[in-house]
Amino acid sequence: MTKISAKLVKELRDMTGVGMMDAKKALVAVEGDMDKAVDYLRENGMAKAAKKSDRIAAEGVTHIIESGNKAAIVEVNAETDFVAKNDQFQALVKEIAQLILENEPATLEDALKIESDGSTIEDKIAEATTVIGEKISLRRFEVISKEESQNFGLYSHMGGRISVITLIEGADEQTARDVSMHTAAINPRYVDRKDVEPAELEHEKQVLTEQALNEGKPANIVEKMIKGRLDKFLAEISLNDQPFVKDPDMTVSKFVASKNGEILSFVRYEVGEGIEKREENFAEEVMNQMKQN
Known part of the structure; x- marks a missing residue:
């Protein structure tokens, strides 16, 4: 029997989006021939996501979860907004967030290796990619811990289009959530101007x-x-200095201080921010198809 290397298995997985065992099975069946392995997977209905690795997954959803003194925020991407609303996709995102919260991985690579029920997060994403038929990817995550004297503010907007976790010393959970709502709407870049x-x-x-x-x-x-202009610039990008959305007569820091609190940090994820979306040129696509026929 032809020996199948781990590198070859990974290459086929990246190309087709199938799980590790399916990739290895296909390679064994065709004695390591990559092209035949792709055909094998397609013929057996396991490679609906074949050659999707070059597609741009700029849609998707963000998700936040809290348990005790820990909270996690994740962004999982898909190619279309339609799939992002799919029940299976939503369930996958929640499972990924829960596993990341429980395991607190240090890197994205570590996160993908987290195992549950005999398969890794990477395997679960590959399987969903095959079943759903779109490229799916875990883009980023963060796990935050707090002390007993601190409060989390969790807020998601537009079904997870934007999610925010704010960490506040003192005050209460509602105050922290109000700040997260403000952050979702105004999108500050720093907590304080001294952080610039x-x-x-x-x-x-x-x-x-x-x-x-x-x-x-x-x-x-x-x-x-x-x-004067530099002061205005700093006020615009610093959360503490921004007029609070619920009461523009006071800054966010003054609002929090009025509740006996202080903002320590925030994490804000917006789906697809920073990802260059491919512009579809349908006229060009039709012309290309005509040339091929």
């Missing part, structure tokens, strides 16, 4: 300086203008 990287601050200062000079302002006025 010096390089980013310097870059913004240079841009604002050029803007002021191009407006023809006198040099002695430019410095004052830059200070």
